[in-house]
Amino acid sequence: MKANAFAFMGGTFDPIHNGHLRTALELQHWLGVDQLCLIPSKTPVHRATPGRTSEQRLEMVKLAVADEPSLCADDREISSEQPSYSFLTLQGLRSELGDQCPIFMIMGMDSYMTLPSWYEWDKFTDYCHIVVVKRPGYDLPAEGEIKEFTDEHKAQNLEQAMALPAGKVLFHELTPLGISATQIRETIAQGLSPRYLFPDGVWQYIQDNRLYGLTN
Template sequence: MHVIYGGTFDPVHHGHLRLAIELCDRLGVDRVHLLPCHIPPHRGDTGASAAQRLRLLSLAVAGEPRLVVDDRELRRGGASYTADTLRHLRRELGPETPLAMVVGTDAFAGFYRWREWVEIPALAHIVVVRRPGPGLTPDSAPARLLAERRVGSPQALHEVPAGRILELNPPWLDISATGIRERIAAGRSPRYLLPDAVWSEIRQLGLYGACPEGNF
């Protein structure tokens, strides 16, 4: 099964990385593909450029063969729409290979606002990772979709190419990219919230208001 975990990764942190490793273990796959988006259609501008976010992500996963960076959305350019990405992947993988995409409960709650969202279950499975906060609104389109397509085990995703939804509740590291950006901008160190190599590169590039000589 091919598993993709997309996001802005602005910047990548230990919460992202720990979740990706948990996904490998729980879904029974050899690797998870991390897809940084080029222009996120559902949020404002990123704090770092696409190339800078890709560089930070590559540094973060260096030496971990189970985490693979996929830069297809950056190479494609323009707004990053999930349905387009899944179609590209489906053409590469063929019609029979199981394909799964990972989203948090907060993102899945707004799933009905995604472009061509009704087409997505035909292209891939959906793995919904439970996050702190309110769950799905009862009788909302995402809640109905989950009720119709929910499966109880990761094995069910390996059996067919697409169309099923699995909920996972892995241990959650309460780290946010927003909080890291705010901490850096305030002149406080985010060390141990993200890999040291990532923090070093952020300082070197002066990202998020970091001072190259400070914030150690």
């Protein structure tokens, strides 16, 4: 990891797929960090509990990034006894990395618009910058908490954020791959091949461990 910046993307990764991986890699290039970390959540707070264990989801992330030095798997939430609150993860990262290291937390526009329902959400920018990945069909509301939060913290550019340890919100537009974990789970459940939606090593792990309803 570049000495003066840390970037990460959290999620359930149930399973991790090429949409996650391509987004992470493009953001790693854009931010200019040596490595971007993927942090699987242990027990997601804002969505239904995954059908796979946290250890299985972590193993799939490890397999997915094994041959890509620009990405890494981070087990801090899964190995923690605390709930998978982003706020607690940010506190831990800031304590570990020191006061001056810029920290970038990446999320999709859909997640960003739900931030007011997250634990201690309005304190996130005390610990990090937020990078919001723009996606088709999601626009900021014209008023409300998230609009006010954005107006207060929006960065002029990446360089401005890089000069600070935390405090800014950046928007970055990517061309997303039309892949979702739900689509993959449904494809497997229907007995169809999900190959090329995620790395072959992840598909092999799923078959070996009979995940997502596989019976043979």
